Amino acid sequence: MDTLNIFKALSNDARLQILEWLKDPRAHFGPQVGPKGSIDLVDEGVCVSQITEKLNMTQSTVSQYLSILQRAGLVHATRIGKWTYYRRNEEEIKRIGSFIYKEL
Template identity: 50%
Template sequence: MTDAADWESAFRALANPTRVQILQWLKDPTSFPPQLEPAEDVGVCLKHIQARAQVSQSTASQYMAALQSAGLVTSRRIGQWTHYQRNEDQISKLADFIGSGL
């Protein structure tokens, strides 16, 4: 991605303060309650993100869908649960783009 149009979905996702906060929380997946699979390995379960954000399940799902569409998080399905992790490579590329002199 080389220009602002390429990053439009990321900028839209980051326009919501709760989504930015979720990305910050996901920096330390161990700060969430324990789950069956280690969060460091599989990501954080949506139910834990929902609880910390104090939003409904559907709102949490919409927030995570926006972050995933922007490439800022990845998801993994384990049974009936979806787990999310930061996509550090994409976040780094976005930071580089912003740092290149907007």
């Protein structure tokens, strides 16, 4: 676990908001249709375009935020066609919680 990069990734309000929304994507995002039909918000993740729209930021900024979260291990990315979908890495988030509880 790269603790420093994880805490850096968590030090931004928008990135924290993304993680909060991805915790329960069905409550925060609408249905998605991909190249082969419906895309499950939980199994495949949420499309960058939906996150961009909800944050009201540019796609390049949101993509950069998601890249930071991915490098920290906090989200998984899945590419379907020309779109990328993101979902939380629950195992890593639990590990961070355990680390904070035990070590800090």
